[in-house]
Every structure is written in C-alpha cells, then in structure tokens.
Amino acid sequence: MTPLDGAQWLIRHGFPVFPADHPATRRCTGIGRGHDSATCDKRGKHPTVAFTRAHTLDERKVHETFSRGLRNPAVAVGACSGPGGTQLLVIDSDRPGAIEDVAGAGGESWPATMRVWTAKGHHDYLWAPLHLRLGNGLGALEGKFDGDVRAGNAYVIGPGSLHASGVVYELDDPERPPVHAPAWLLDALVTRPNFAAHRTRWQRAARGDAQPRGARGLVAFVLDSPQGARNNRLFWAACRAAETVRDGGADIRDDLLSAAIRAGLSEREATTTIHSAYSRTGATA
Ligand SMILES: [Zn+2]
Numbered sequence: 002m003t004p005l006d007g008a009q010w011l012i013r014h015g016f017p018v019f020p021a022d023h024p025a026t027r028r029c030t031g032i033g034r035g036h037d038s039a040t041c042d043k044r045g046k047h048p049t050v051a052f053t054r055a056h057t058l059d060e061r062k063v064h065e066t067f068s069r070g071l072r073n074p075a076v077a078v079g080a081c082s083g084p085g086g087t088q089l090l091v092i093d094s095d096r097p098g099a100i101e102d103v104a105g106a107g108g109e110s111w112p113a114t115m116r117v118w119t120a121k122g123h124h125d126y127l128w129a130p131l132h133l134r135l136g137n138g139l140g141a142l143e144g145k146f147d148g149d150v151r152a153g154n155a156y157v158i159g160p161g162s163l164h165a166s167g168v169v170y171e172l173d174d175p176e177r178p179p180v181h182a183p184a185w186l187l188d189a190l191v192t193r194p195n196f197a198a199h200r201t202r203w204q205r206a207a208r209g210d211a212q213p214r215g216a217r218g219l220v221a222f223v224l225d226s227p228q229g230a231r232n233n234r235l236f237w238a239a240c241r242a243a244e245t246v247r248d249g250g251a252d253i254r255d256d257l258l259s260a261a262i263r264a265g266l267s268e269r270e271a272t273t274t275i276h277s278a279y280s281r282t283g284a285t286a
Contacts, residue, residue, distance in 0.1 A: 002171060005067040007161015008074035010175065012063055016089075017056035017080040020072035021158060022047045024165045030072070044165040045073055045158070052156050056080050073162035078155045083128035083179065085280075090129040090182050090190075091151040094122035099147040106145070107185055114180045116173035117157075120164040122148065123173070124157055127182035130277050132232060133191055141192040150190060181281060184240050191233040215245070216253045223260040232274055235261045239278030247283055254279070 002010075004023065011018045022031045024045040029038045031047020041047065049072060056077035057063060066072055081089035094100045099122055104111040115126040129135055135152035142150070151157050162170040219238040226234045239257055246252045254275055261271035 002161040004070055004072060004074050004161045007159050008063045008067045011074060011159050012058045017058050017077045018074045019052040019056040019077055020049045020066050021075040022049060023071050023073045024163055026071055045163060052077050053154060074159040075156050076159045078151050079153050086131050087128035088131050090127045090135055091157050092125040093149040093151060095148045096122045100125060103146045109185050112180050115177050117160045118171045118173060120166050120168040126179040128179050129182045129187060135190055141189040188237055220256050220260045223257055224264055226264045231264050231266050235271060235274050236278050239275045240282055243279040243282035
C-alpha cells in the first residue's frame with residue numbers, strides 16, 4: 002500500500018485526511034510551534050498543515066497531495082463522524098495485543114474492529130457517543146494500558162504511511178469498519194483519575210444482587226455528581242440501568258432523569274443522554 006492508496010481508502014470510507022511528513026524527504030516537512038525541521042528526529046509523523054482545518058475528503062486534492070509518495074496520509078480524528086453522529090476514538094496500542102490484555106484483565110473481550118498495524122503495535126478505530134468529552138486522556142486506564150488514546154482534537158498516522166523504521170502502516174482487514182466502542186472502555190476513559198477511588202467505593206457498595214439496591218446506588222451516583230461530571234456520570238448510570246432493562250429488570254429511567262435534573266442538568270440534556278445510553282446498550286429507548 003502506498004501513501005496514495007492509503008489516503009484514497011481513507012476518504013472513500015469517510016475519514017478526512019491531511020498530509021504528514023514522510024521519511025523519504027530530506028528534512029521533516031512538519032510544521033507547528035516549537036518544531037524544528039532541521040533537527041527533527043521523529044520522522045514520518047508530523048502534520049505538514051494545520052490539520053484541524055486543512056483536512057479533506059476530496060478525491061482530486063488527495064491525488065495532488067499524495068501521488069508523489071512524499072507525504073504520509075494522516076487522519077483528522079475530530080473531523081470524523083460515524084453512524085448516528087458518533088465521534089471517532091482511536092486506541093493506539095504500543096505493542097500487539099496491548100488493548101486485548103486490558104480487556105482480558107477486566108473479564109471483557111476486545112471487539113473485532115477496524116485496525117491499522119503500526120511500527121510497534123496497532124491503531125483500533127471505534128465510534129463513541131458524541132456527547133462524551135473524550136480526548137487524549139487515559140482515565141482509569143492510566144498505568145494499565147501500554148499505549149495512547151486519540152479522540153477530539155487529535156490525529157493519527159494512517160494506512161499506507163511509511164514509518165522511519167521502514168515499516169508501512171497496513172490495514173488489518175480493509176473490509177472491516179469501526180464498531181461502537183464497548184461500554185467498559187468508555188466508562189474507563191470518562192473516569193477522572195481524581196474520583197476513581199470514590200467510584201470504586203460506590204461500585205463496591207452497589208454490587209448488591211437485589212435490583213433495588215443497585216437502582217438506589219445508580220440514582221445516588223447521579224445525584225452526587227459534581228459539576229462537570231454530571232453528564233458523564235448520568236451516561237454511565239444510564240448504561241447500567243439500560244443493561245438491567247435489557248436483562249429483564251425494572252426500568253429506573255425516570256428516577257435517573259429526576260436525579261439528573263436535581264443535580265443540575267437540563268431536562269433536555271438529561272433526556273438526550275439517557276436516550277443515547279439506552280440506544281447504545283440495545284435497550285429500547
Ligand atoms: Zn518533524
């Protein structure tokens with residue numbers, strides 16, 4: 002796969018691209034504050050344009066930019082939009098299987114999703130609900146995952162790119178699209194490290210068998226939300242509630258809605274968040 006092949010594959014699948022440095026040029030063509038092309042020793046990775054604006058889905062432009070093979074195609078992560086207005090989330094494993102290990106340690110399995118092999122590991126592409134404030138933070142995966150998270154105002158080097166080591170970034174299976182990010186991963190990413198301890202205590206308390214105890218725990222979790230964490234907490238609680246409904250339990254959606262409103266969210270915002278959690282979990286909203 003050449004840089005042009007990679008860039009064309011990306012735009013045909015709806016991923017806006019932009020040019021990044023290619024190791025075959027004499028000097029790094031990257032730009033940006035503090036970047037020195039003459040001394041740059043991280044070749045093949047740096048954007049050559051202001052990528053948050055200068056990305057494209059245009060076939061002709063892509064041909065012009067990449068046909069000489071002297072630019073690596075990169076994906077403007079924040080500009081990608083998936084089914085139902087979802088946002089792109091890329092899990093960058095620094096070694097093969099790093100994210101599978103994290104999943105396995107939590108008793109989960111890692112879904113088959115779009116994957117690009119990199120020089121050290123792989124990039125896994127996933128869709129995540131738009132209202133979640135995802136970025137490059139690892140959340141609760143901090144210290145547990147050998148890799149990085151890319152979402153929001155971020156980019157990743159795409160398939161067909163040449164790494165300085167000589168490795169070409171390759172699609173694992175060009176026919177496999179991104180799937181929805183698993184709930185446990187989103188939960189981990191939206192957990193702020195400073196309330197991780199609180200959440201663990203709450204989870205222990207809510208790990209009862211009887212539904213009412215779990216339901217009270219979820220409602221209390223939403224009610225206790227500090228400003229700034231309200232929406233993420235509501236989404237998390239609504240996912241758990243939706244799972245209960247899916248498994249035949251009682252629906253506490255209305256209790257969560259009132260708790261969220263009492264915690265300070267607007268009714269519209271809270272309704273949207275709950276709806277989004279229920280749809281993603283597969284429960285009827
Ligand atoms: Zn550079």
